Each structure stands twice: as structure tokens, then as C-alpha cells.
Amino acid sequence: MIEKNKIIETYNFRHACKVFDTEKKICEEDFLTILETGRLSPSSFGFEPWKFLVVQNKKLREKLLPVTWGAQGTLPTASHYVIILARKQKSMRYDSDYIEHMMSDIHHLPQEASEARRNVFKTFQEKDFALLESERATFDWSVKQAYIALANMMTTAAMLGIDSCAVEGFKAKDLEDVIAKEFGVDTAEFGVGVMVAFGYRKDPQKVKTRQSMQDITQWYN
């Protein structure tokens, strides 16, 4: 159990940190804790449709720079920079090898349970959400799950006194070319869901702005 004031402090500490102090590196133990809570994140059906690329190589970060307008300050200064990949239809269809692998080797489902699960997932993909209507719909669904891991990694960082910045400001198609060519990613299987930079703030954070609780909640008692 963690005290309420510490929890609220954590979420107030987290802000979109646009430039990091290049003198300060995140220690290995802290960064692995961040990644571990990404790994432990929940996902729909438990299919973990993500992969985390940790980009420490300076030349590779420079390749990202021209296609990532949202990280002009963080790419050159982040202690750790993570590309969160999300899985495409090729590996996320109910009848793919990846789904079979997840159910058999990770969830350890017996054959019969695995078949039943696949059928539920098939209906979910084909009917409930019409996810198979386009490559984009399937991919965006994977990305939604990846945002859970993103959120958890940023929260964990904040709990450790580490700053972060989520990066959505990129040219999706151009970035995909870069990760195929420079990072050796199989872009038939993966696309870039979102990116996130970690480090220690250089400047004080700005005042947080949010809609009021009243604006964004409605109770049905």
C-alpha cells in the first residue's frame, strides 16, 4: 500500500519533459524497473502486442530526428529513449502463429481451452469491434494496448523521480521506413505505436492544466 499523498505527488511530478539534463543518466536498476512494469502491463486477452526498442546509439537517434518533430529536444538529451512497437494484423489475427504461441507457450492453455479462446477472439475481431475491417483498425487496437505499457512506464519513472516525455509527434510512414531500414524491424509484423523518452529534467516543470473533475466525470447513482 502506498499513501495517497505520495500517489498524487507522483502524478503531479510527471509532465511532458521536453529537454533533459545531459549530465544525468538513469541507473541501470531504475531503468530495468521501468521496463519491467511495461512488461507486467495488462493487455486485451493477455496478448501483449508490443515490443520495446531501447535506442541508446547516437547515430540511430540521429536517424529518428528528421521524422520525429515531437522529440527535437528529447532525442538528443534523453538518458534512455524507447520506441514502443505494436503488432500488425499479420501477427494479431486470431489464426496467426503469434496468437497460437501466446496461448500455448505463454498462457499454457490446454488445446481445448485454446480453441475456445481463439473462437471468442475471432468473434471479437470480426464482429464486436470489426477489427479486421482494415490493417489500420487492427494496428490501432494493438497500439491502444501499448499505451497501457506507455502509461505504466511513465508512472514508474515518476515514482522513481525520473522524468519522461511521450512522443506522438512523428511522420508515421517516414518513421516506419527508418525503423525498417536502420533498425532491422520487420514492418510487416510491427509498426511504431508511440515513443517515450526518459531522463532528468533540465528546466522546472510548468503549471499543470487540466479540465476540472466536474467537467470530466458524471455519476449515475
Add this chain to the structure above:
Amino acid sequence: MIEKNKIIETYNFRHACKVFDTEKKICEEDFLTILETGRLSPSSFGFEPWKFLVVQNKKLREKLLPVTWGAQGTLPTASHYVIILARKQKSMRYDSDYIEHMMSDIHHLPQEASEARRNVFKTFQEKDFALLESERATFDWSVKQAYIALANMMTTAAMLGIDSCAVEGFKAKDLEDVIAKEFGVDTAEFGVGVMVAFGYRKDPQKVKTRQSMQDITQWYN
């Protein structure tokens, strides 16, 4: 700062809790802390494209039941049940009243900065991500942001010793009819992004299964 072992404990405590103990209610202070960390969650451009409906009314929960196969155990037993709405194109287009409201009244941007911001957002929506190519693409992008709030609320719950279950198992179209008719939601502006139930576990949690760290990470040094 929160200790690393407590952080990992928190993420291990969180699991998809399928049935809650109906004898135990979450106290108001705890539940408001959960909502508050949803409110403080980050979102792309700071546009907070979400709304949280807290469904405590028994009859309304019963209306959800037939269209929500993923919450058959949690809808009747949850201490608190939340529908997370996400905004549709009508209010999320770069030239909408809502975006204007967010920039003027919430972010307090001066006129000039607001115009510049709108232009960046326009390019982002029209070109970088082609979000305006369909209602679905815009909505799915809003839902991605809502998943950050979802993740944070579940993590906060776990920090407070409270269980949760994210609910994606619903018939999207049918559920939308229900929230329009029974909840008075303007479904031209909002759709259901995801739902989440909170309470205290009735049964012990199962062993967590995840891919290994090696399976889901790649370092570029």
C-alpha cells in the same frame, strides 16, 4: 520517491479481477484518488479526449450486461464501475469548438500561440497520422489517450490495495445504443473507449503469465 520493491509489488498485485467481494465497498476518498489520477493523466496535445461515467445505479448496470460479455462477473459485483468515453471527430477536429475551448480556457494560450498550435494539430491530423481519413481513425486515436487514463486508474487502485478489471469485451455498436438511450450520452460527440471495474477480490489471483524481458525488448547500444 517510492521504493522499487513496492512498485513491482503494485504491478504484480494488479490482475484482471473477474469477480469482486460484494461485502466490500471502496471508500470515497480512495475512489476519488483513483479518478483524480485519471484526470491528471497525460494526453496528446493535452486535449484530454475523455470522460468518466461512474455507474453505481443497479438498473443501469443491468442495461449494460447484455451487451458486455466481458463484465458478466464484474458488473454485478463491482464496488465502482466506470465507462471511459472517448471523443469523436465532431469535437476532436482541429477546428472544433472543443479544441478551441481546450486551448483558450484550459491551456490559457494567447491567441497567437493558439493559432500556431492549431496548425500543428491540423498537420498532425491531416498528414502525419491521417487521422481524419475516417471517423474510426480519429476515434481510435482518442481511445489510445483514454487508455493512459485507464492504466493510471488501475495502477492507482493497485497502490491502494484495490482490485480492478479493464473491460474491452462488449459489442461496440449495441453498447453505444445503450449509452445513448439509457445514459443520455451524445453519441455524435462520444463513444465508449473502454470500461473498468473496481472493487476487492473475491478469489485469489492466478499466476501472472508474461513473455520474458528478452522476448519483448531490443537494445541498440
